Amino acid sequence: MWISRRKFIKDSTILIVGWSVATKHFSDKELECRCCKVATMQPAFMESLERIRVEMNRPLKLSSAFRCSKHNCEVSSTGPNGPHTDHGEGGQAVDVTNSVEQML
C-alpha cells in the first residue's frame, strides 16, 4: 500500500492538521484545500486516482482537489457537502486540467 497515513506535527505542538494522503504521483501539497491547506482525501479514491495516473503514464495536473466546506461554498454550486469535501472518509473528487500551459 503506497498511501501513507501519518499525523502532521506543526510548530512542535501536537496539532493534528490532517493525514497524509500523498501517493507516488500526487503530493499532499497539490491535494490540499487552497484556503486552509488541509488535505483529507478518501484512501480508496486516491488508490483509483493513482491507478489512472499509472495507466495513463503521463502527468495529471490537478486544478483542485480537497476543499473544506467553507471553500467549496465559495467556488462551487455543490455547497458545503460537495464531493470535494470531507464526508467522514475524505474528499472524493479532483479536477484535472488538460491545459498544456498549466502543465508547464
Ligand SMILES: [Zn+2]
Ligand atoms: Zn479550506
